[in-house]
Amino acid sequence: MAERAEKQTEKATKGSEPAPVPAATGNEGLTEGSIVHYVMERGHNVGVHRPAIVVRDWKQDNGLVQLQVFSDGLNDGFVDHAGAPINVIWCTSVVHDEQEKAPGTWHWPERV
Secondary structure (H helix, E strand, O other): OHHHHHHHHHHHHOOOOOOOOOOOOOOOOOOOOOEEEEEOOOOOOOOOEEEEEEEEEOOOOOOOEEEEEEOOHHHHOOEOOOOOEOOEEEEEEEOEOOOOOOOOOEEOOOOO
8 A cells, every 4th residue: 555655656746847946035034123224215315225124024025015214303304293303204015126226115234
């Protein structure tokens, strides 16, 4: 009986292709709490990188996340209705862009 099962298994696996390996997306290691860089898309410093914490990872290939971005207060031009600086900005549905690092995207911090 064991021989028959082995032969059936061998027959079923013979000639079958190995499972494809998914392409690397650059999102490996991304979890809620990860520190990333957000590229400012508004305020005084468009294009400047600011630190951010991932608060939600949508688990998509494009690296879609929700972020809490740490601004440079008044230097970035974010104020509330009373004129006080806004130091943390909630950014939703932000995609990963490791190559161009376009405004409104996130990427891993540069190595120095």
